[in-house]
């Protein structure tokens with residue numbers, strides 16, 4: 001899905017469904033991330049959520065940490081509206097600040113933790129991925145956890161076609177309609193800026209993160225815990 005996808009009201013309304021059809025272990029990845037955050041977060045800790053649109057991971061964290069506070073940034077107003085409504089419905093709206101924009105638009109913090117789920121694969125690897133990671137790093141307390149989940153496919157590599165075929169096969173296995181599979185697959189093929197897992201780790205390291213460790217993989221989607 002491209003950035004424009006998240007400006008389309010129908011696509012945004014359907015967002016709830018998409019990740020669970022195409023991201024193996026989507027909810028489990030949020031459970032794992034919650035456990036990782038719980039390792040170091042204080043009862044009233046403050047999390048920076050980059051690409052907070054939809055609010056699905058923020059809602060999970062708000063449930064897990066009933067005193068945790070959140071600052072979410074996302075460039076798509078409709079996705080932010082969805083996040084706002086979701087958090088309000090669970091009575092957590094007093095604990096969130098939502099900002100239309102990018103990591104660079106977030107307050108300086110420093111934050112106790114940060115997350116960035118299913119966002120970086122939209123960002124070109126022309127210095128923009130690195131600067132996004134650097135903007136997150138500089139807003140974190142020293143040693144604070146950063147949880148990254150991102151789609152990883154080396155678009156130039158020999159396995160790209162096979163990874164794309166598996167992406168469609170998983171959606172089909174989960175019951176996604178064929179028109180949705182065709183749309184989603186063509187978006188992944190043409191509009192995403194995925195890189196290999198090795199490149200993601202190199203970017204994390206270059207941005208200043210240390211102790212980078214993998215914690216999750218659902219076919220093409222992978223997750224790392226790193227420290228600022």
Ligand SMILES: C[S@@+](CC[C@H](N)C(=O)[O-])C[C@H]1O[C@@H](n2cnc3c(N)ncnc32)[C@H](O)[C@@H]1O
Pocket residue numbers: 003006019050051052053054055056057073074075076079101102103116117118119122123132
């Ligand atoms: C696939 S959704 C993921 C939403 C949520 N993090 C989740 O995992 O369900 C991608 C979100 O990233 C946002 N986004 C795209 N580019 C971004 C960027 N450079 N910085 C922050 N958010 C971005 C989109 O507007 C969209 O809301």
